[in-house]
Amino acid sequence: xxxxxxxxxxxxxxxxAQQVDQHALWPRDNMEDLLACGALGWAIPKxxxxxxxxxxxxxxxxxQLAGACLTxxxxxxxxxxxxxxxxxxxxxxxxxxxxxxxARGALFATIGIAQxxxxxxxxxxxxxxxxxxxxxxxxxxxxWVTGARHAQRICVGAVLxxxxxxxVALRTSSPGAAxxxxxxxxxxxxxxxxxxxxxxxxxxxxxxxxxPTVNALAARSANRGFALPTCxxxxxxxxxxxxxxxxxxxxxxxxxxxAIGSLQRQHAEITxxxxxxxxxxxxxxxxxxxxxxxxxxxxxxxxxxxxxxxLAKGRGxxxxxxxxxxxxxxxxxFVWSSPRTVIEQTLSLLVG
Numbered sequence: 001x002x003x004x005x006x007x008x009x010x011x012x013x014x015x016x017a018q019q020v021d022q023h024a025l026w027p028r029d030n031m032e033d034l035l036a037c038g039a040l041g042w043a044i045p046k047x048x049x050x051x052x053x054x055x056x057x058x059x060x061x062x063x064q065l066a067g068a069c070l071t072x073x074x075x076x077x078x079x080x081x082x083x084x085x086x087x088x089x090x091x092x093x094x095x096x097x098x099x100x101x102x103a104r105g106a107l108f109a110t111i112g113i114a115q116x117x118x119x120x121x122x123x124x125x126x127x128x129x130x131x132x133x134x135x136x137x138x139x140x141x142x143x144w145v146t147g148a149r150h151a152q153r154i155c156v157g158a159v160l161x162x163x164x165x166x167x168v169a170l171r172t173s174s175p176g177a178a179x180x181x182x183x184x185x186x187x188x189x190x191x192x193x194x195x196x197x198x199x200x201x202x203x204x205x206x207x208x209x210x211x212p213t214v215n216a217l218a219a220r221s222a223n224r225g226f227a228l229p230t231c232x233x234x235x236x237x238x239x240x241x242x243x244x245x246x247x248x249x250x251x252x253x254x255x256x257x258x259a260i261g262s263l264q265r266q267h268a269e270i271t272x273x274x275x276x277x278x279x280x281x282x283x284x285x286x287x288x289x290x291x292x293x294x295x296x297x298x299x300x301x302x303x304x305x306x307x308x309x310x311l312a313k314g315r316g317x318x319x320x321x322x323x324x325x326x327x328x329x330x331x332x333x334f335v336w337s338s339p340r341t342v343i344e345q346t347l348s349l350l351v352g
Contacts, residue, residue, distance in 0.1 A: 002038040006061065009037035014068035021071065021325050024189035026150060030072040035105040043080035045087055048099035056275060059232045066233040067240030070329045071190040075110075077229045078146040082111040082155040085167060089209040094169060098153060109153035109169070112142035112196055114337070116157040116165060116217060127198060129158035129166045129212075135204040136166060142196040148172065148179035149192050155209065156198075157216055165216035167209040176201040187328035231274045231293050234301035234333040238267055241304040241326045248311035256311065263304055270296050295345035298333040305330040 004012075013030045020027050034040055042058050044050020053061070066073040083102065086095050086109070101107035127140035138158050145154060156170045170177065176199040182192045210216040245260050274293050305326040309316045316323030334346065 002036060004033060004037040006037050006039070009033040009039070010064055010068050013065070013072055017069040017071075018320055018322065018325065020069060020190045021187065022319060026147075026190055026192055027069065027072045027075060030069060031075070031105070031108075034072075034076065039076070040105050041103040043083045044099050044103045048087070048095065049103040050099065055228075056278065059228045059275070059278060062229050063232045063236030063239065066236030067243075070233065070237055070332070071188050073233055073236070074188055074191045074193075074332075075147050077233065078110050079108065081229075082109045082153070085111070085155045085209055086169065089167075091206070091209055094206060094209070098169060107153065108147065108151050109155065110145060110147045110151045111155045112145040112148070112170075113155065113157040113167075113217065114142070114144040116159075127156065127158040129160050129203075131160070132202065135202060135208070136168070138166075138168065138170070138198045138201045138203050140198055142198070144193060145179070145196045146191045146193045148194065148196045149182070154196065156196075160212050162212075164212040164214060166211040166213075167216040168203045169207050169209055170198075170201065170203060171207065174201045174203070186331060187325065188332055227290065228274065228278050230333075230337060231290075231297045234297040234330070235267065235271050235274065237326060237329055237333075238263075238297070238301040238304040239271075241301070241308040241323075241330075242267060244322060244326070245304070245308040245311050248308070252311065260307060260311075263300070263307060266300055267304070270300060291339070291341035291345045294342050295349055298330075298342075298346055299349045301333055302327070302330040 012033050013027075016027070016030060019025060020030070038051055039061070041050035042053040042061070044052065046052045062073060062077055065076065079102075083099065086098055089095055098107065098109065102109060127138065127142055129136045129138050136158070138156065140158070142154070142156060148154060151172050154170045154172060156168050158166045158168070160166060172179070178197045180195045180197060182189060182194040185193065242260065242264055245263075249257055249260060270293065274297065277290070277293060305323070309323040309327055312321060312323040315321060318324070338346075
């Protein structure tokens with residue numbers, strides 16, 4: 001039974017955002033608040049102890065969390081992304097072991113599949129799998145894992161010699177598995193995002209989620225809402241920056257009010273378009289709609305953050321100001337899971 005309401009948890013998390021950012025803290029207290037308000041069960045099916053929140057409501061709350069503390073939002077959405085693969089797996093004994101524990105906050109899992117999507121696709125597969133008698137040996141480097149040092153399981157993708165893919169629920173305590181030092185980032189360092197190394201790590205067959213198969217990532221095709229956070233999180237940050245800007249308008253003239261009003265209208269229009277596309281997941285994921293909306297959301301997040309910084313003036317440039325934090329956080333969206341189509345759309349918007 002939740003001991004906090006969602007608005008109460010959100011307010012507590014927002015109060016800690018500057019501290020999490022300035023001291024690069026793992027958001028442990030925030031995760032406890034998410035557990036207390038039931039958020040750790042939102043993405044988990046009811047059959048496995050979760051509350052299975054409707055997709056549109058879940059995405060709205062992701063956006064609200066991004067506006068409160070983007071570090072915490074990244075940790076939660078990466079965790080929930082792993083959950084989507086667990087829930088889609090036909091390995092019922094494994095799923096039955098993992099998901100109820102995640103719903104109770106007794107296990108933290110995250111995801112490492114960038115090597116199969118947007119990272120290092122121009123080189124040989126960075127994570128490979130070799131068949132063994134009772135499973136597979138996994139070797140290589142997962143370039144981008146959020147919260148690996150705090151996880152007991154990581155959903156990892158690997159490629160077999162014949163080109164087929166494998167998805168496993170890797171135990172981080174396995175011999176040969178190691179989280180490297182977190183990356184030095186201008187923002188979100190508290191997410192402890194970094195590289196994860198695998199040196200002939202033995203993964204038993206009972207820990208395999210998908211595969212071997214041609215496309216292990218297709219497992220989530222029945223629930224494409226997983227792609228929406230790439231739009232929802234920047235829109236959440238943009239909304240929070242606009243709220244900050246609005247409070248600073250009292251001493252400003254009509255020109256400033258008109259500019260913020262224009263950004264508010266853009267925010268409303270893009271948000272509506274994103275959620276309308278989310279009701280038709282195949283349209284969002286499989287066409288040019290997704291890259292365009294993602295680029296629009298990313299650029300809008302930066303514009304709103306810069307507008308709030310401008311209105312805050314010199315005070316906004318101090319390290320304890322949310323204004324400069326939001327500008328640094330907005331930079332993240334320009335590099336987060338950006339395939340070529342998103343990059344092209346973003347550059348087109350940046351040059352007008």
